[in-house]
Amino acid sequence: MRYLPHSAADREHMLATIGAASIDELFSTVPKSVLGTFSPDLPDHQPEFAVEAHMRALAGKNHAAGDGPFFVGAGAYRHHVPATVDHLIQRSEWLTAYTPYQPEISQGTLQMLFEFQTQVANLTGMDVANASMYDGSTATAEAVLMARRITKRNKVFLSGGLHPQYRDTVVTYLSGEEGLECLSPSPEGQGDIVDHIDDQTAAIVIQTPDFYGHLRNVSALAEAAHAKGALLIVVVTEIVSLGLLEAPGALGADIVVAEGQSIGNPLTFGGPYVGLLACRDKFVRQMPGRLCGETVDADGQRGFVLTLSTREQHIRREKATSNICTNSGLCALAFTIHLSLLGEKGLTRLAKLNHARAVALADALEGAGLEVLNNSFFNEMTVRLPSPATPIVEALAQKGILAGLPVSRLEPGKPEVENLLVLAATELTTDADIAAFVDSLKGELA
């Protein structure tokens, strides 16, 4: 077996040193009734080429986003990732290191995390960011728990514009707890939360651009929340939007959570992605997850360490701020490298390009007589079709066009959203893609 270094002679030599007759003897503390008493329905080892053939056959059964016109977004976006990013993250020193528990020999990872934290804080307009979470949805759930700890209140309102699977994740994380209220889906981008805030409210959670693509001006919400002592949690699922739009921190957010996938990370059928979590300075000790901080070594040289770990499970055990341990190190690295390559100039251009492609898409749809629900959007929008969206998306998929997400896939049993289709465009969306899609759509609807 190509991954196992020992020869039979090596094993014999080692057993002799140990004083055991066989490896089986080393399992003598295992009850005999369960040791080697089964033969699994699994194949034996295979050469690399055979495994590769097996996996390629499976990959070949998928329709890749790049195979044709593609308009699916809804929390995961198809962007170009520079070749440099994937080359760098495959370096052994990044790929095969672990959590930087020994800072003297982990300064690469630690300095990168410090850069990541700074980039995320600057991008979101917040004071401080942690070293990443699993993804945007779990980061949202952790932010809600964090706000409840900070305010010592229970009541939390989730906007109807929050991604339905983010909402469902928060609901699951808080199952059995009181005080969570999910507002009805708001595909028109209607203001849905401000009237609910009272002096028992811990936090309100609002997404912008929201699930339906509308841009939400959260500054009035921030004022309303702060007037009652509640916190504003802003969720961003398309982080590229911050290259063009006002940072949530500038609009009064107390905690910002985001999905960072769009920068540096491929779609990969939903994961692994990288959750971003940033907040005001005064809340830092209630943050979940790892934090990297600057310090000096014994010779006075600058260095970085994991810090404030008294919040974390390995020190605090049942009193920790969260049970999270592993974060998304390698995805955070991809994010940081890609954002370093972009810089302010590149990110601004990328964001403008995304918006321009979405404007072209919206214009083409409206030109075809379709109803686009959005007055405002970044790179994503909702269209109301004259008939249910699911069969149309299925029919277009058969023609090689991935036409967006029927809202009813995430909101089943709600007739009011049955005809709605959420569509995204990115810098990779061409005029030809848009023309092919709109033509086929007209054909299906005719």
Place this chain on the structure above:
Amino acid sequence: MSMNSQGRPTAPAAESRTVSSGPAALLPAEPLLFEIGDRDHSGVDLPDVEVDDSRLGGLRRKAPLDLPGLTEPEALRHYVRLSRRNYSIDSGMYPLGSCTMKHNPRLNEKMARLPGFADVHPLQPVSTVQGALGIMEQLSHWLMELTNTAAVALSPKAGAHGELCGMMAIKAAHEAKGQGHRKIVLVPESAHGTNPATAAFLGYSVKSIDANENGTVDVEAVVAALSDDVAAIMLTNPNTCGLFESQIIEIAKAVHDAGAYFYCDGANFNAIMGVVRPGDLGIDAMHINLHKTFSTPHGGGGPGSGPVVLSEALAPYAPVPFIRKNGENIGLVEHAEDGSFGRLTAFHGQMGMYVRALTYMLSHGADGLAQAARDAVLNANYIKARLDDLFSAPFDGQPVMHEVLFDDSFLKGTDVSTLDFAKAMIDEGFHPMTMYFPLVVHGAMLIEPTESESLQTLDVFIETMRDLAHDAKAGNVGRFTQAPMRAPLRRLDETRAARQPKLKWSQEDQRAKAAE
């Protein structure tokens, strides 16, 4: 100058202790991105299109972003230089106990990057992702076969997320049976910190169980702690002392007899994969860290992946999404039906990790996985056998599983601590073992070699450890308390980092520093 067994000096010349450490020519200190980057630099070429504000809702950004950019050659050099300041498995042995730092086959990386996996959206029509669902189906089959369990929830994003999944299933099962009053979870002292944190997260109170003098849990201790208020036990097996819980079948029976469930922390599954099936031991739920046991890379701290296998009793409460076979087609159930406790994350979990883990499983086959577990156990026992006379094993007299635990009693009277010893290992070219965990022994040193280390490497490691132990006992304290001396940095001031937290770079700090 003293030499170690490889002819390398064991301590630097006295004068070099005052200068900064490390081979500076190949490992220069690297400035921060914010000190070398520039607002006008960019490593991507994009057209500068004009967009008007008409559809931006008045929310166009006004302030600059404060994000420096690097051109491609600058970025490559910066991140290559930073990478060289990291230790990694590919560069040397990484015996970090409980973390299973094994070889990461590069075929796994290649497969994960096939466009048919990497360039697929989680919300494409299910008819266009049958290959991706096929990955989930085949991975599930492997995991269930290796554990003899009824179901698997793939979506948890890491081990601790898997714990949350398993414990939520247990909570849902109790509530469904009118047993919602059960509010206690039993956790041994030796458990990972995530176990009590997870139980507390779900509102359970944690009751600790003591281990016996052999480092394992007695069924009597569990029986004494069980009551009508106990919801579950969370037990790691093999445990964090590197020992197989030999009374585990009796413990499982006692737990079930008391109406509670058995959560098994599967962090140490590498010791028994293909050799013992946890389902045969009576577990109800167990997370499997794909990034440990099945070698999806650790990536500097994630991403992980923590699928949870479930017994017949807990299977109905599994979270969405899960796959459902319908003839040749594989369907995806995305909404909670009766019983399911809900959704733990958007989308379907860590697909990129599923591809890598399945590739790893297919490469090894059932025979190779079992051999890997057996070699991992052989390696740990070999290290123990060769260090036993100089080091102190708290639970001696039995074979260990895939990791070996020492305490610090062999260092008594030397003025060398476990931490000092670990830092001295860095100067010898090894990543230290896990230190001060588990908490049940004083100054713990937990060594997990994994199956990936050759006999030759193990011998070099062992000779180094022996040399260090001799030196500590001989009173050569400086080699330890001054260590590391040959790493890119000397010991870091963690107290300062926590007292005056500086968590991001800022222009003001930079100016203040320059003015000093």
